[in-house]
Amino acid sequence: MRDFLNKIPESRGKLESAIRKFKGAPVYIVELKVFGTACGCIGMLADLRGLQTEDLEVYKEHFVNILSEISKNLGLEPHLIYARTLPGSFEVVAFTARELCSRCKNELASFEKPRPDLIILSKTGK
């Protein structure tokens, strides 16, 4: 169990370093959490500062690669990887990699833009 817990700060640091490296600019991952929701989803959430929506367009593939790698290392097999933005602004405030429950497969994964503040980066057909 302790090994798994140690992976969480390691993953935070790894995500931060990787983004800084491919973007070539400071980015701050404030917090990385592994979560389980009441509906049955499990996943990983990274709160961040310093990214904007245009970064998602330019580095989308890199974000998907590093988020997939980190979530896999945490034992997750995410159906959906998405970014959350601050509504009405260019700010990206979080990344989520999520294994979806059957309800959320319908509600989140069935649409290209399930909510105005979410930007889907990757979706698997499982």
Place this chain on the structure above:
Amino acid sequence: MAGTPEVLGSGRVTLHAPLLDEIASQTRYVHDKKLKMGIVLNPSCMGGQHLTSQGYNMFRWYFGKLNEIGVDTVTVAEPYLVEMLRKEFPDIKVVISVISHVDSPERAWFFEELGADAITLDTNINRNFEILEGIKEVVDCELRLLVNEACLYKCPFRYSHFNLFSHMTGSGNKPNIFSDYYYEKCISFRVRYPELIIKSPWIRPEDLGAYEALGIDCFKMSGRANTITWIINCMKAYSDRAYDGNLMDLLDCPSELRDMFYIPNRELDGAIKQWMNCKKMCHKCGFCKATAERVVRVYEFTDMQRKTLPLKEVQTKCAIS
């Protein structure tokens, strides 16, 4: 300490909401220690309530209670409350909040005319010694400087953010916001442009003497929403007039970034000489940007350890696209 939010909001969102009984006991405590009690009631917007009969009666009743308790000073941002306190409660010293944005000799004069006993100056002029000197020449009241607020210089969000705080902390319907947009943008700007941290007009503990030479010797600390240990550490640094560590440990507004940036305070020795003559033409000068490149380090976490890298190593030109 902040006043009772059921009566009037303030410039910081905190969970603590003292009622009059607690203000009375705290006042007795600080008076026992031979200190002064100041109550901060500084929302920037009251939605015009203070100019209604009901609002006037409520504020008059509340200030009367503070007067009975023996509170020494009340800090307000609203000009009407300055005059009301001066006229109706002359025993209470009136302090003008930093949120009144006193940034010129003229504005300082206005507030002194309204009844100010002390003015906390707009932090945007903390590094404008010509204006500070001008204000000192024009008014007789005490001048105070907020040393570690560290908001963005000429922040575009400042008025809107304080208005939001006013409504979040005051009585009446509180907006159910989805996010503190202003705070998120402020922090994001600093992550993307670290030189903004250097440009923001904080005053280092070591540089207080430059202000005392102007005749301004009252220094106020920002950060009442932080932990008690944080507040004590800051007070110690400023009373020692020296801090050998990360400058970010002392700054209030961007404190979230103290785990991202390491700014060795000692490496900023002497920068005050430049800021004392700063013309505020950042696009022509570049001193703060060059200073950021020289001193700012960025934390990196690998192998369960934190180390720091020079900012330049993180700001590489060879980003993958």
